Structures are given as structure tokens and as C-alpha cells.
Amino acid sequence: MARYQNTLQTPAPAETYASAISQYMTDEGFALVDYKGAQVWKKGIGMATAPQYLAIQYDGNTINIEAFIRWALLPGVYVGEMGTTGFVGAIPKKLLRNRVETLESYIANLPQTPVE
DSSP: OOOEEEEEEOSSOGGGGHHHHHHHHHHTTOEEEEETTEEEEEEOOSSSSOOEEEEEEEETTEEEEEEEEEEEEETTEEEEEEOSOSSTTHHHHHHHHHHHHHHHHHHHTSOSSOOO
């Protein structure tokens, strides 16, 4: 499955939202990690469920969000990615889908003129 992708339009330059989004992600238990040369937000280590990843890029007046979980061959041995839909891995996908919806709602409800 492909990664979930969505682009949100912002009334102000998207980078002005970065601090609030970073604080929100940290409060939700995510940490910034390097994944294939990019900084992404990760939650979980894969002991009980698949780790969740959110990539957030700021470009002009848009915020691009990508979400995926890692596909495990064995516990701790990951060989691929899965998006947020489909039957295989339905429970961790639903958890991530709920988090993405909450994040998008959070972004939509940030002040229209963010304070830096």
C-alpha cells in the first residue's frame, strides 16, 4: 500500500505553523528520527504494534503530510511500508489514521495568523 498523503492549504506561510505542530507531535509521544535521509515523526518501537510515521513538509502556503507504518517480517525486522488503509495491519493502520485526522483537525484550528 502507498503512503497516505494530503496537502493542507494555510493562510500564512506554512513554516510559521512548524513550532505549534512540533509541540503537538511531541506532546502526542512522537519523536523526530532520520528515515531514509529525511526527518520524520515516529511513535512506537514495534514491540506490540507497528511503529507509526508521519512526514510533515512545509512549502509556501501548504503543509504536506505523509503517514505510514512499517511492515514487519519478524518482530523488529521491517521490510516495507503500508499506508493507512487496507485489511493487513488494520488495527495499527486505524490508530495511525485516527492520529492523522486529529493532526489535520489541529492544523485547521490553529490561529489564522500564527505567532512566531
